[in-house]
Amino acid sequence: MAVVPLPGCEHCLGIQMKAMGSLARAANQTYSTTSELNATAPGLNERADDDTKAQVMQTILWVLVALSALFLGLRIYCKLIYSYTKIRFEDILLFASWVILVADASLTEFLIKSRFGRPGFPINAHNISILAIVGLASLTCSFVGQVWSKTAFAISILRMCDGWKKAFVWFAIISMNILFAFSASSFWIGCVPLKKRWDLFSDGTCYDLKWVVSFGIFVSVYSGVLDIVLAVIPWLILVRPTPAEASSGLKLSQKEKIGVSVALSMGVLAGIAAFIKASYMKSVNDAAGDFSRI
Template sequence: MTSQQVAYMEQSRAPLVQGVMWTMSIVPLFFVCGRLYVRVFLKRVFGWDDFIIIVAICLLIAYAAVCHAATQVGLGRHLIVVEENPNNLISVALLCDIGEVLAIMACTLGKTSFAVTLMRIVVKRWMKILLWFVIITMNLVNILTAFFVFLQCKDPRHLWNPTIPSKCWPADVFTNYSLFVGAYSGAQDFVLALLPWTIVWNLQMKKKEKFGVAFAMSLGVFAGAAAIVKTTYLVALSAKADFTWELAPLLYWAAVEDGLAITAASIPALKPLLVRMFPSSPGDSYNMISYPPKPRGRNVFDPSQGETQTDIRQGSLRDMGSQTAIIEPQTPGKESENINLRTEVSVRYTQSP
């Protein structure tokens, strides 16, 4: 055996897979924990977007664990090496199929959480319609993809153990559908990243503040870029000539996309935490995510989609809405200069006993 052959046999992408997988799981986990600290302990509210992001990060960690286990039995090595032990080859194929489903659902839920968060702040009807369209279609195509992973063959066991006979779809059917889903997922990332700019740019605040808020809300564009890169690896994988080696980049780029999507969905909620950590920073006068007033002594589930409610009790006016959270505080006598967003509210009077 020549030195080149030895070097080929010893090549391994396993350390890279493990490093990327755990990095792109642990970093988003810190952001999700920070988000939950703000929501539960600082604001004492908990919404559907928070629940969805928790499920997403759990799926991402499970994905990293499954792929780590796959590297222990041959993922990231050349097929000629792994097939020396047929049982390892079967284990790699099975674990990668399971990991693929976990990655698909983690990515879908991460983006869904951000879309639900945006529903809190949008005020225009076409934006709400667009967000619902993104949420529904994104979940539909990705859930179908997750099912198709195991439905390609009449007997799913054939997918990881070719010795079991089964009738399967033509190889290019699932590959072409996956290419479509990858491209569509990337397009949705860009839609969700650009939508905050249309919301923020017409608000009355300094341009520097507008840019900062809009940029923080549009970090999902990096997840879109990762989705494009991931999709390119599907073409190379379709041949399946050396799948244990060629599958590695596809899997860790999927982890990058998932991690960036979950991180981008969590960052906008961290502003109150940053204000507490750095008191000298500007006040929290332009939070993009609205929070109802913090109830005393208990947490509440907050399923709101940005409604505005106003209560008048004992002569006090209390605002619970989202639109005013993105407008600068009014200066007495200059209301006409500071308000550029008009919202109709319903007023409920409660007479004290």
């Protein structure tokens, strides 16, 4: 039975992208000197509930990391104790995606503790480059962790299916990795010189991040659709298998087939999370410097 760990706090991607959008807009402002820039800070009052919201965010973040570790641990445990199965490539890929998830959670934790994106955060030349690099790295980890976990799940299905279902799963694997790779890299490129992407107040020009956000929305919706379709395929394989699928060695009772199908169909939750993430990303282009309510 293949169990995909929770991809983590996927809606956190909306927070990170909103914050990066704010940095890009700040970079377009003109400052005559560095000291003038350092003296500039948002004229917003800090809300009393900011710390509470930050604590809730941190708690949810690490609870999701712990849950994903639990599911991954159960998967590896079953692979080790039962003789009819073994550790495969998708298990290694799944573990790698969990490591990336922990890295992403740690970077997000750093951004939360730095009060990045909240009223009163000083946008100045001293700290903005460090936080920009951390934010970009967090976005990259988010994309990589998601696509690796989805790919691991698809490979598990690939070992069970045949015919058009196998062709579709291959299409899903290839298309997801191409789109997610482009999305992950798009935040690092597009500036002349390239370092202006993280050194936002240096001389140079950058393209508008709005098209990157729009493409990210498309990728999220596309990913959600594939998650749901991939969750349906196990039912087709186990309930109405083709002759090749029936002779593949998968011998289960009807109850076992239903149980395995339900477990494999948990990908629907990932699809729902992708749609929710896309809905949050729609407001990124309208961000106005306060992201603590997102």
